[in-house]
Amino acid sequence: SIPEHMREAWRKFSPRGFTTKEEFEAEAVKHIETTLARSLFNCDELAAYSGTALAFRDRLIIDWNKTQQRQTFADQKRIYYLSLEFLMGRALDNAMLNVGLKNVAKEGLADLGFRIEDIIEQEHDAALGNGGLGRLAACFLDSMATLNYAAWGYGLRYRYGIFKQEIQDGYQVEIPDYWLDFNPWEFPRHDVTVDVQFYGWVNKYTDDQGKQIVSWQDGEIVTATAYDVPVPGYGTPTVNNLRLWSSKASSGEFDFAKFNSGEYESAVADEQRAETISAVLYPNDNLERGKELRLKQQYFWCAASLHDIVRRFKKSQRKWSEFPDQVAIQLNDTHPTLAIVELQRILVDMEGLEWDAAWDIVTRTFGYTNHTVLPEALEKWSVPLIQNLLPRHLQLIYEINLYFLQSVERRFPKDRDLLGRVSIIEESQPKMVRMAFLAIVGSHKVNGVAELHSDLIKTTIFKDFVKVYGPDKFTNVTNGITPRRWLHQANPRLSELIASKLGNYEFLKDLTLLNKLEPYVDDKDFKKEWAEIKYANKVRLAQHIQKTKGYSVNPKALFDIQVKRIHEYKRQQLNIFGVIHRYMAIKAMSPDERKKLVPRVSVFGGKAAPGYWMAKTIIHLINKVGEVVNKDPDVGDLLKVVFLEDYNVSKAEIIIPASDISEHISTAGTEASGTSNMKFVLNGGLIIGTLDGANIEITREIGEQNIFLFGNLSEDVEDLRHHHFYGDYQMNPELLKVFDFIKKGTFGDEGAFGALISGIAEHGDYYLVSDDFNSYCQTQDLIDEAYKDQDSWVSKSITSVARMGFFTSDRCINEYADGIWNIEPLQVKEENEVRSRT
Ligand code: AZC
Known part of the structure; x- marks a missing residue:
């Protein structure tokens, strides 16, 4: 390292990082004009993103250096x-929020002729x-x-x-x-x-x-x-x-x-x-x-x-x-x-x-x-x-x-x-x-x-x-999620509303503070705002669907979402069979019955491993059902089926805040935890789920009346499989009707779905789709009923969010630190102290 008597220039010139709008603009423009060799004549959104990202990157790296010095010096x-x-x-949105300079960047970018949302979108x-x-x-x-x-x-x-x-x-x-x-x-x-x-x-x-x-x-x-x-x-x-x-x-x-x-x-x-x-x-x-x-x-x-x-x-x-x-x-x-x-x-x-x-x-x-x-x-x-x-x-x-x-x-x-x-x-x-x-x-x-x-x-x-x-x-150590990305970043309006009631954003660092929302569960104005935010998030998702899929869905419908990797144990097939069952029911309904029905948008998203043929078949079925149902004028807004392509983290940030109901319906005992269940509830969505993974603890925290549980218990799975193995079981008759409907060619070439059906109807139904089908459909009906009472629905939503404090990854990390790593956090010293010591 540089000898003590030669450190003056270092101290004098080591960068401090921007904090004001003007300083941010100066940094961004410098990067655009020098690092990227662009100018105001050819600065597109990608270049503006790059300049902004580099400005924030520089700022992070100043603190990164100090953190590393601090940690080396502390020698813990x-x-x-x-x-x-x-x-x-x-990374950009997250960096801006975590260092507390998103507003600075927003105003600075506006001065430079850009909207911050468009700039954030540029990042891969x-x-x-x-x-x-x-x-x-x-x-x-x-x-x-x-x-x-x-x-x-x-x-x-x-x-x-x-x-x-x-x-x-x-x-x-x-x-x-x-x-x-x-x-x-x-x-x-x-x-x-x-x-x-x-x-x-x-x-x-x-x-x-x-x-x-x-x-x-x-x-x-x-x-x-x-x-x-x-x-x-x-x-x-x-x-x-x-x-x-x-x-x-x-x-x-x-x-x-x-x-x-x-x-x-x-x-x-x-x-x-x-x-x-x-x-x-x-x-x-x-x-x-x-x-x-x-x-x-x-x-x-x-x-x-x-x-x-x-x-x-x-x-x-x-x-x-x-x-x-x-x-x-x-x-x-x-x-x-x-x-x-x-x-x-x-x-x-x-x-x-x-x-x-x-x-x-x-x-x-x-x-x-x-x-x-x-x-x-x-x-x-x-x-x-x-x-x-x-x-x-x-x-x-x-x-x-x-x-x-x-x-x-x-x-x-x-x-x-x-x-x-x-x-x-x-x-x-x-x-x-x-x-x-x-x-x-x-x-x-x-x-x-x-x-x-x-x-x-x-x-x-x-x-x-x-x-x-x-x-x-x-x-x-029960899993957790970071409320910074999954509440504050993904759902800024909800975060802001919560902060307005709690007085500040401390809940983002101590999520248990959310319980201070409980007194507002019956507050009319608060509930109205709460519902408006959910609706606005649904509109945002509807626009995304319009843009990427080319058709419109009604944001007033119940948004029912299942996004996660496609896997037989996660049972997207149960969901899509349920959707077909609903479609068949609608087709058989009188106009009066239809009027009473809650319109639904069933949204799916997720990737299948390229070599996982059955998972790909499930994707195929979802898309084919969508093609038929979405074009059926007889059904109209009552049911839409959407498969969103290329589900990833940034799409999750749009999708998750927009759910009314999300599905966490694995065969009991197979989903170790699940973490999207936590994200959905934290964003005011209710969930339908099996007694599996973290669903169980979520239920314990938010209360049984605020979650829709169904299906067999994990302790019974082995027995059920045993019976299946010896051919000793009855297929659910409603599910058989769904299978017949598919086999008729309703969704195109029935052969394409043969293995999916026979795996359940003839080869043991390892994931217990048939065993849980009845209870799944009944629970979906309960959801429809519950959704009609919007007032009580919103109360459930608020109560659930208020009780989600346990599921922050901060709690989780502290448990690891305590019980496994035996480590304490590092005290963050004042800047000057660090500087003079290193
Ligand atoms: C997943 C589990 O399937 C999921 O339930 C859990 O929430 C997540 O880990 C985080 O703990 N497991 C995997 O993705 N992969 C493997 C090999 O387990």
Whole structure:
């Protein structure tokens, strides 16, 4: 660093960041005219966005630098959140709101000739995730920064995020999402690199001093380069870091020998192979496929992150035994489990620690969050695959397993079966490494993401580990969402109305303050405003539908929304069968009956994994139903069916505030938590749902009278499936009528939907669609009735919002900090104090 006596100029000129409209304009114009080489003669909205984003980026980076200095200086424990997915969405609006300068930017942009809404729209979503798991990681980053925790996210910088979805002739078509054309929110750190090794072989020998040396040799080196993304907290100067790794052929390695000998092509091919590692996000949600490239991604990212963390720790010159006092690493599902093995390798092979001392450090460092009990999502990697790609890691996994099984055997000497059941290695053909088991053995805490889910993991998939470790290792942290994005940003008018009653925006930092809304539940004026805001949000969505789909829907109708990944367990099929049932009912109604009916707009949105054929069939059916129903003049406004293409974070910000009812209707016991359920209720929508995931806790908080629950309970699912399996069940007759209606060709080629129908009618109905159909339809009728009483509906809406305080991700992060990470927030010191000390 610069010697003390030469720091004067630094102090004098280090930028302070804009705070006024004029300062913002100066920054934006400077960027437009210099960085972008544009002028007032050719500044379009995209250029105006770029200039604005760069101005805010600069401002964030000033606080980012100070935050990093503060955290380094404080030298306290840090959280490292390892996630293969960060579904961040847009950054500009969030940055403006979190630093409290959106109005400044709005006025400044108006001076420059632009509307802020149009400018915000220019930004491409950062869509480095599939669904709930990735968006949860993004909410956590927001909360950790807002609460002033010293926390880093670590992920991969995919060149292609989740694909863009188009619907062509009713079918999903995937378009690549190349999002890095212009991304002002990342800082390449070409000086921060880690060389990551693959393949090769393990050399074990004894050195001159008689010491056992293990060295992993040869193979291939790929370089990880860091790209840093600033993560601003709300109403605090803390700006944390999300570090994303990008892969390149090792610079030393770019084969000059090959190049000089004329093998240009193969030299370039090596380079491309290396770059492939961080090229694309795997588009599966709750499904694991065991592809080698995916394993490469996982190791590449884990190794780069671990070496980065260890490098930072080593600067403190502490003893290794203090590592867990400085470092907490949270594994977002099993995708980063190799980090456990990598840390053990660093400590034993590279730093020369004894096995037990090293393993003690490892287990005190890691925590593991499980996000699903679905068997198809539980990761297993084949032993031969790991053997080839990561030969040393396979040895370490076997050793970890050996010591673990020995300890189990000592405690349960007579239980041979138990050993087989808890072994990290599955004795199949080929043998498989069970990543969840490795994650449990290598962590000090394991948590599920909602109460029911955390109970289920203890009684089903991890039952034997409860026996081995006792129940205390397993805990629950119910998911949460950030109210900054999901209330304040997505629904500014509602946020403002709430603030007007509560006196300020403190509720955005302490969401339990929402309970102060309860006294207004019967306040006529307040209710009127509340309802007006919902209506305005519905109008906004109706305009979006008009613009993207080309037809109009009536904003006075009941908006019934289901947006999330398309998956059989989430049961969009139950919803669309219900819609068909309603359509059939309408067709059979007399004019008088029709008059009494509440008009409905059924909105669907969500992507299907490109290889998930059944999910794509469901999308196809929804679109075909829409084509028929929306054109049926006999039905008119009574029913509309809309499939919104390319559901993503920024579309969620428009869709969620516009719902009257949203659907969270998974087969009980399958949806670990769900988080959109929380977003919808926080925006004053009511929900229909099964007793699954966080729906249960939402019910407990807001009250049974404010939610529409239906369907079988999770404890009965196994029995029902058993009966199905033995053909011992009756299909619901109303559902059969729906099937007949489809089979008649009402929605086009009935063959297209054959497998969807037969999966339910003939092949066991694994997701219990038929079992829940009756109760689902009846509950929908109750919703219609309830909606007719708008006054009571609005009361339910207000009461629910008032009681949603629990579901902020701030609460969630504090629980992790307390119960798993053992870490305190960092006191944010006054600016000058920091400056003078660093
Ligand atoms: C999801 C769960 O399906 C969802 O219920 C939960 O809300 C979310 O995680 C956040 O915890 N799980 C996944 O997306 N993926 C995997 C592999 O579990």
